[in-house]
Amino acid sequence: MKCFAIAKKDIVMYYLKGPVVIFGILLPLFLFLAFWIGRNLSLNFLITGLISMTVFFASTSVSPVIAPWEGQMRTLERLLACPISTTTIVFGDVLASITFGIGISLVPLLLALCFGLMFNLIIILGIILAAFCFSCLGLLFSSYPTNLPSTVMMISSMIRFPLIFISGIFIPIQKLPAWGKTISMLSPLTYFTDIARISFGMSPFLPIYIDFIALAGFSVVFLVLSIKLHERALLSRL
């Protein structure tokens, strides 16, 4: 499978760098601490929020900048001359991002075990689907036709940071006003956070099967859009 070769290249080239791994863990951890300190929140609520943020940030951390980097390093033309389609390239990038997202999410899961928290193993399935969905979202960010990683990171940050505030990570969705609940439905992170909360025995916002269907739906839309947009954008990077 040619997409595995792309994924392997991405992991060695972009993901297995000290700063990337450390940042993937530290950013959610600091956000977590910032909201934990001084607030009387249950450990279950905080850990599930941390898991959600970790999967989300890890899966969207590097995937947006791979295409601009490849354009800037002038490695893209060599890749495009190989007998592979844009779909294979996108799948390879998504696969690398999923692997990283799942790998990093093991840290807060282990933390939960250290705190003695019990959880349903359905969360593993949720993490895999969420990592896939968020990786596709990351690829969607990188479809903006530029070779400047900073531009893509700006676009990515402008979307990613607001999403964590409307997805029930820091404030339970049940406590949001009606308009807040409506907006939260637009974020794929909402559904994964709900899966995480349900897995840790907390009250659900939506039935769990709805969460899975929504995440799968978002994944398909993000993936199809990524492939279409990358087909156009890749050539402008040469």
Next chain:
Amino acid sequence: MIAIEAEGLRKRFGNVEALKGVSFRVKRGEIFGFLGPNGAGKTTTVRILTGILKPDSGKARINGYDIIEETLKAKQSIGVLPEVSNAYPDLTAWQNIMLIASLYGMRRREAETRANELLKEFGIHERKDAKVRGFSKGMKQRLMLCMALISDPEIIFLDEPTSGLDVQSARMIREKVLEIANERKTVFLTSHNMDEVNLLCDRVAIINKGKIVTVDTPERLKSRVGGNVAIEVSFGGKAELNLENVERFGDKHVIYTTNPYKTICEVVDFARKSGVEIVSINTRTPTLEDAFLKLLEMER
């Protein structure tokens, strides 16, 4: 048998028409040179033939496969050394080659055997586990050629393969090109180095302003300059030589002639009458560069 066939290729980028109906054929086993000034449409043509770009109209067949309808099959039979491309700097030479082998769907054992052979042949086997970041330009280019050849392709596209290289690397690459052609494989060579094209190519196409000016053998192109012999003369002072087929390059005049004895006499007469000294006078056959410049001039 035709290895590469371009038929009426057209490509527009915004208001710029990069290709205006490019057509040519390359036979199997040929080393085909593709020359043209900067911005003539060379890279666009190569990108279309290698399946990277799609033409607005026209057709191209590579190894019998339509490059638009059967892109992946066409790409499977080619190896490419793009002009502006790099190997992955944070991967080792070995990882770079194995990546390309995987993308061509090669079996691991076959890929490893061939990679070892190529790396040894190009003198970088000892550095195979070093990251490409630390390689010199010559080593990087040799590695890129290994990557282009790993799948043992029938057709190889080389875009400026020796540009900016040290003598040793450039010679190694030229020798390999000849060796590839001896194996009845096709080489499509884009280069600004006229001596290289003259030395290696069976036929040459010249492209200018998006159109093919001519396709011919280097020797026939040279004979089109307007004479069999070029006389190169340098005068000691300022002199305006009024002869047919004369061109001026720096302090030299180059006269293309079919009758060198008569022309030399005319040059000596001119120097005597004008009272200028002849610093040097040489006869040589017109070069491919002479032909190239002449043909472009005729296009203006």
